[in-house]
Structures are given as structure tokens and as C-alpha cells.
Amino acid sequence: ALASGYHNQPEMTQEKFKPSFLDETKTLFRTGDLGKQTAPGIIEFMGRKDNQVKVNGYRIDPGEIEYQLTRYAPIERAIVLPVQVNNQTQLSAYCQTDKTLEIAEIRELLAKFLPVYMIPSYFIFLQQFPLTRHGKLDLHSLRELRETGKSLVNSNYVAPRNYLESNLVSIWEKILSKHPIGIFDNFFEIGGHSLLLSRVVTRVHKELNVSVKLADFFKVPTIAGLATLISQTQYNYQEPISAIPPQKSYPM
Secondary structure, three states: OOOOOOOOOHHHHHHHEEEOOOOOOOEEEOOOEEEEEOOOOOEEEEEEOOOOEEEOOEEEOHHHHHHHHHOOOOOOEEEEEEEEEOOEEEEEEEEEOOOOOOHHHHHHHHHOOOOHHHOOOEEEEEOOOOEOOOOOEOHHHHHHHHHHOHHHOOOOOOOOOOHHHHHHHHHHHHHHOOOOOOOOOOHHHOOOOHHHHHHHHHHHHHHHOOOOOHHHHHHOOOHHHHHHHHHHHOOOOOOOOOOOOOOOOOOO
16 A cells, blocks of 8 residues: 655655565565564564654654745744653654744644644744754753743633533543643643544534534634634534533632
8 A cells, every 4th residue: 555656756756666676577665664684584673764753653754844844934944853741752843933933823834734643742942953062953952842841831721711612621621631721721732632633523523513623723722712713613503591611620
């Protein structure tokens, strides 16, 4: 189930698709996996020869994401790294820029060119990337920035204001296993990723009988934004007249 080449990229096709050394009429694909053949003829997997990573079951080349990020004029340079969050691998994008950028706008832009599972969960903006004393990119310091960055999570909790927001919060809290979630918390910045996003879309349709597109989340990745979008576009959606949002109290 492999394509015959890369679409409109002859140089990459020539690099990755090679005539088989066993049968020149057939083609082999250079996967980037590193292996060795043992005496009995068994091939043992040794690791990767490139920077591909596996995230949520998908093999991803961070370079493809970095290329799309740098197509956005204000971003001078981009590095995408896998990070561990709650024992799960997620993508974090580090962007070198001297401008103030909107994460929602960048996610919406990436969604036009990349599948949802390649959209980073975290974005960190820097005027200059950290370097080692030898002048090389300091990847360890970049990962630490994601761990300590205060801008990643909205610390100002705002409770749901109506029936729809209350139900959306309940769905997010169950799927993300996080309490409490405020209506202005960003889905991707509180542990959300592509697989969980698909579950949210399915649960919203099942429990609220409304259809939400995956692309909508990149435009409005908050409860407040999503509730407004549903109210404006889902003409068949009606809140129960007697419905009262469930009251919750959390220790502060």
C-alpha cells in the first residue's frame, strides 16, 4: 500500500524510491529505518536514521511541519520536537520570531496543508533559539521551555455560563481526565491532541446532536468559542428551556 512517489516532488522521489538490488524491475522505498541482518537471515530493527518520530500511532517527519511553519512570513525559523506529556508523546513547535503571533491563526494555517495529527499541541515563540557553548542548537533547553512556559496554560479559571458550555466542559473533562476546565482554556494547551480531538467530535455529536468539524477546533479551540460557533451555525440546536447548568465547586 505504498505510493509510486511523492506528489510533484521528483527529487525526493528519486532519493527515497530506489531500484531493488534483488530485482531491478521492482522498486524499494528507503524508509529511514536502520536494521541489521543476522546469520539466520532475520532483520533486527536498530532505530531510525532520520528524525522521524511516532506520535499517537502515526510516523511523522518534523521537517514537514517545520517547513510549513516557516512559510508563514513572521516565523524566521522553526523546530518541532516530540515531548512527553502525561506519559504520551506530543509535538511541540518552537518558532523564532520577533512578532506577536496568534496560535489559533497558525493552527488554522497548518490545517490547510497538514493532517490533523501533525498539528503541534504546543507553540513556544522565541526571539532567539538557545545555543550550546559550541554554537549548536540547544535542544535540551528548548524542551525545558515547554515545561516551564507560563503562557502555555490559562491559569484563570472561568466556569461555564450556560447549558451548552456546561455540557462541552463535561465532555472535555471526561476525555482529557482534567478538572476543572474553564471555558477559555485552550484544548491543545491542556493536553489535547488529534486522537482525543476525534473522540470529542464523536461525543459532541452523540450527546448534543450537533456536528463539529475537526477544522473548527483550530479556529476556536476553547469551550467559549466552540459554544458560540455551535449556536451560530447549528440551526437545529436548541437548549432545554428549563435546563440549569450543573453547579460545580472546586478547591482553589
